[in-house]
Amino acid sequence: MASRTGRAEPLPGTAGPPGRHGVQVLALPPGRELRPQTERWIVDGLVAAMPGLRARELFALRRDMLTEAEYIVVAVDPDRDAVVALLTSRWVPLPSGRPCLHVMTQFVGDAYRHGTVFGRSWAAHFARLLDGGRPFPEVIALKTYNPVVHCAMNAFAGHPGCRLLPDLTGADGPAPPLLREVAEAIAPGCPFDAGRGVFPGVGRPADLYRERPLSSVDAVNAHFGKHLGPGDRMLCVLHAPTAAGQHGILTALGLARPE
Numbered sequence: 451m452a453s454r455t456g457r458a459e460p461l462p463g464t465a466g467p468p469g470r471h472g473v474q475v476l477a478l479p480p481g482r483e484l485r486p487q488t489e490r491w492i493v494d495g496l497v498a499a500m501p502g503l504r505a506r507e508l509f510a511l512r513r514d515m516l517t518e519a520e521y522i523v524v525a526v527d528p529d530r531d532a533v534v535a536l537l538t539s540r541w542v543p544l545p546s547g548r549p550c551l552h553v554m555t556q557f558v559g560d561a562y563r564h565g566t567v568f569g570r571s572w573a574a575h576f577a578r579l580l581d582g583g584r585p586f587p588e589v590i591a592l593k594t595y596n597p598v599v600h601c602a603m604n605a606f607a608g609h610p611g612c613r614l615l616p617d618l619t620g621a622d623g624p625a626p627p628l629l630r631e632v633a634e635a636i637a638p639g640c641p642f643d644a645g646r647g648v649f650p651g652v653g654r655p656a657d658l659y660r661e662r663p664l665s666s667v668d669a670v671n672a673h674f675g676k677h678l679g680p681g682d683r684m685l686c687v688l689h690a691p692t693a694a695g696q697h698g699i700l701t702a703l704g705l706a707r708p709e
């Protein structure tokens with residue numbers, strides 16, 4: 451769908467009520483259905499909302515993060531008709547047969563962090579995914595240079611039966627086979643340092659962040675600072691193989707009732 455301004459309208463039944471700052475979270479059609487005007491609307495909003503990120507250069511080099519996405523969720527400031535957050539993902543096949551969701555982008559504008567936008571975006575994302583008849587993704591994977599993103603993923607790993615790879619606690623031992631399997635699936639042919647859990651030099655643009663963001667967890671910040679250069683990306687793999695863990699995640703997002 452498209453409005454008279456050319457931007458995409460939400461899919462029927464996918465527009466949530468306004469939250470903090472009056473922001474509305476919308477599920478949009480798949481990337482292959484987006485009009486060029488809609489892509490520009492998304493990118494222009496993110497450029498304004500995140501001045502510390504080279505968002506325009508990113509989407510010029512990685513337009514596929516929109517066009518190849520199966521699920522697109524945006525948060526919109528209605529006063530400015532501007533996108534202030536974006537979450538996109540796609541399914542990728544794993545040789546093991548585990549359902550795997552590749553999170554391609556996960557951004558929240560500077561003025562909209564520490565509120566409800568992040569959680570509401572994920573809730574809208576999972577609601578759309580499950581309404582489409584797909585299974586809960588046993589594996590959720592993304593690449594990042596941002597320790598805040600790692601901490602956000604680690605919050606999901608707090609549910610029973612869930613874990614986040616790689617282990618940043620300093621535990622010894624070889625990288626789990628799942629980590630290598632996912633790395634090849636989401637970035638086929640790219641070099642991958644399984645010991646560090648890092649794709650070296652794959653970031654485009656390499657200087658995406660003008661300054662590396664910092665999380666509230668000093669140990670995670672230190673790990674990223676030690677192991678990632680500006681063009682490197684950490685692989686984060688959330689493994690949720692149990693029904694209890696999956697239900698816990700959905701409950702935290704307000705999509706299921708506590709058991």
